[in-house]
Structures are given as structure tokens and as C-alpha cells.
Amino acid sequence: MYRITIVAGARPNFMKIAPIIGALNKAKDTGADLSYRLVHTGQHYDKNMSQSFFEQLAIPEPNTNLECSGGTQAEQTASILLAFEKELNSFPADLVIVVGDVTSTMACTLVAKKLDIKVAHVEGGIRSGDMTMPEEVNRIVTDSIADYFFTTSELANKNLLEEGKAEKQLFLVGNTMIDTLLNNKNRFYKPSIWNTLHLEAQHYIVLTMHRPANVDEERNLEVMLTEIIKQTRDLPIVFPAHPRTQKILSQLDVDTKRLCIVEPLSYLEFNYLVHNSKAVITDSGGITEEASIMNVPCLTLRDNTERPETIELGTNELVGTNPQNLKSYLERLFDGQWKQTQSIPFWDGKTAERIVSVITEKLIKN
Numbered sequence: 001m002y003r004i005t006i007v008a009g010a011r012p013n014f015m016k017i018a019p020i021i022g023a024l025n026k027a028k029d030t031g032a033d034l035s036y037r038l039v040h041t042g043q044h045y046d047k048n049m050s051q052s053f054f055e056q057l058a059i060p061e062p063n064t065n066l067e068c069s070g071g072t073q074a075e076q077t078a079s080i081l082l083a084f085e086k087e088l089n090s091f092p093a094d095l096v097i098v099v100g101d102v103t104s105t106m107a108c109t110l111v112a113k114k115l116d117i118k119v120a121h122v123e124g125g126i127r128s129g130d131m132t133m134p135e136e137v138n139r140i141v142t143d144s145i146a147d148y149f150f151t152t153s154e155l156a157n158k159n160l161l162e163e164g165k166a167e168k169q170l171f172l173v174g175n176t177m178i179d180t181l182l183n184n185k186n187r188f189y190k191p192s193i194w195n196t197l198h199l200e201a202q203h204y205i206v207l208t209m210h211r212p213a214n215v216d217e218e219r220n221l222e223v224m225l226t227e228i229i230k231q232t233r234d235l236p237i238v239f240p241a242h243p244r245t246q247k248i249l250s251q252l253d254v255d256t257k258r259l260c261i262v263e264p265l266s267y268l269e270f271n272y273l274v275h276n277s278k279a280v281i282t283d284s285g286g287i288t289e290e291a292s293i294m295n296v297p298c299l300t301l302r303d304n305t306e307r308p309e310t311i312e313l314g315t316n317e318l319v320g321t322n323p324q325n326l327k328s329y330l331e332r333l334f335d336g337q338w339k340q341t342q343s344i345p346f347w348d349g350k351t352a353e354r355i356v357s358v359i360t361e362k363l364i365k366n
Contacts, residue, residue: 009043009104019179019352080107124149125156174346182349188272227323
């Protein structure tokens, strides 16, 4: 019996593991000699950020929740290291699957390798080139010691080869987040705020901001929001914000008549909102992927991206962190001049099937 431990720690992880679990269940049903154990590190936990994802995306209840939430990044890393080591000592694995680039990804990889357990990194090889991003540090550390890499693009493979990985370690499979998006597109539903805010399709903007560089410096956030409001004409701006960000927002001198600050939404509600919007303004990498596949214009408030395919083939544009850059992009949007998405190789909803085929046909036999 080939034993797999799958790690999820934060909201983006849940979207990435859901189709993998579905594909593993199908493989088991057709005779594959494997078992899996789902470990939730507890890195992010609240009803909308965590539990609703398990319910909506048909992810089984985790076998364990390590409850490693809160604290500084160093404290959280240490907490996950200690708890995951106990987990693997109690429930040994032949393969640990980590996804994305959160603290849990890096910490659980370290633990597994110290215990001489093989690690597969789903979404390995993506790089922003920005070492001020905690996610970039997590990616580089994870990829430096992982054994197998399930990649989203040829560029990710190129990055890994340049860092000394062997071709036989790399598997270009696509993007499991897109599997989840396509699997659930017909299940998206209106959030309650739709009627409360009197929203109409194509007549509002979705805004998300969470990166410390954008939200922790109050003056920067105030200037950015003021410019967004100024350049979006008369459209409502719907901003699902985490409680920490809401607290910062409440202290700003910003005209909030069109800025609708709402609680974080569940996966199916949030993507309904994005799918029907005029555009998305964001600093999230994952949303750029989803918006591109839904052909929704996307403006990214960052100076770099680890997902260049969303710019080259998708609907994403890298606006940067200077608020003055917004005007020309939004003028293009309102003039109807935004680019349309093109086909992104392997982003077809079948990534998880390819991952599990690699596991059953190659990794188990090793």
C-alpha cells in the first residue's frame, strides 16, 4: 500500500487539493493500491476561509487539524514543524504532497525531508524574483529540497532546470486551481450582498488587497484606494476584506460612498462575483489565474508576478504599486479595449488526473 499525506494550510491550498483528492478517489476505486491522509495545518482558519471550502468543494474532513494558527511567521513555522513531525511519526508516509507557496508548504517539506520521505510540490517552479515576498522564500526553500515537481507551465520547468533539477523530476501537468474552477463553474451562486448592494452584472468592480506592502502602510493604502475610486467612474467597488484589513480601512480618510467593504466570501460566492464583474483589481496571484480563465479583465497591484502566463495569454495586466499607473489601464477598460484570454496550455480541468497518473504509473513503481 502506497501511503500519501496531503497537506493543506491556507485558503488557496484547498482549491488546489480538491481535484487531487477526487482523482485519488477514482484511482482507488479502479484498483490503485494507495491510501491518503489529509492534514490541515490550521494555518488559516475561520468559517469562510476554511470550513466552507471543505463543504463546497467536497473535500473530506481532514484526518487531523494541527491547529497551528496565529503568531509571527517564525512562530507559525516552528509550530508546524513540531506538529507535522509528530503527525508523520504517528502516520508514516511514502509521499508527502504539498501545494502552493504558504508557510505550511515550506515547513511540511522540511519535516518530510528530515524524515527521509519523498515530497511532491504541486505548483513547483514558479518565481516572482521578489525576495521581499514571504511566498517567494517559501517556494525557493521548498523546491530546493523537494523530489518531484508538478508544474503549471514550461517557464516553471525552465526555472527548475536552471536551479539544478533533473528532467525526470519534472511533470508539466497544468493548474489544479483551474480544475476546481471549471468543475464548479455551474455551481457559483449570488452572495447575499448582491441584492443588498443592488449589484448588476458588468456594472461593478471587485477589489481584493491583502499583501502587507499594500494594506499595512495606512498612507499607501489610503492613496491607492482614493485613486481606484477616482478612476472607476460611477461603478460600485466591492471589497471583501479580512477583519485585520477592515480595521485598517476604518481608520482611513477615504470616500466610501462607492466603496463597499464586505466580509470574506465563500469560494462559490466570490467566483460568482468575479465572473459577473466589469473587472477585478487585486494583488493576489491566484485570482489572476481564475479571472483569466473566466475572461474577466484583471489589474494586478504588484510590480512583479510569478504567473506571467496570465499576462501573456490571459486577461491580466501588471499595473504596479504606483497609484498613478491606474488611470491609463482603467481608461482602456472603459473604452472596451481590454485583451481577451487565449488558451493556456494544460489549464483544461484535467490537471489532477495527470498528477494521479504520474503517481500511479511512475512514483509508486519507484
